[in-house]
Amino acid sequence: MKAKLILSIALLMGIAVSSVQAQSIADRERYQRERITEGYRNGSLNRGEAYRLSREQQKIRHDYRRYKWNDGRLSRHERRKLHREQQRASRHIYWHKHHGRHRFD
DSSP states (O other), X not given: OHHHHHHHHHHHHHHHHHHHHHHHHHHHHXXXXXXXXXXXXXXXXXXXXXXXXXXXXXXXXXXXXXXXXXXXXXXXXXXXXXHXXXXXXXXXXXXXXXXXXXXOO
């Protein structure tokens, strides 16, 4: 009886951790899209830069969906790969917003 209870609690905790990790990936992706939109609106990104950065976000989203579709969960390796892709995309957004050409309206 106790073993079943402990097993069910461990299973529920595993599901909760998995959904939290997936949520943090989605939150970060949404935040990066907002950074791109804000950069385009304030002129620190031109249309081409914003387009390329948005395409990079689409690729990350595509990879995430493909990983989830394969077996319904993200392995440690897949989470690491997505994290690296998001880190790289974040650096690209920062660089283009601060070092790229500026548009003056």
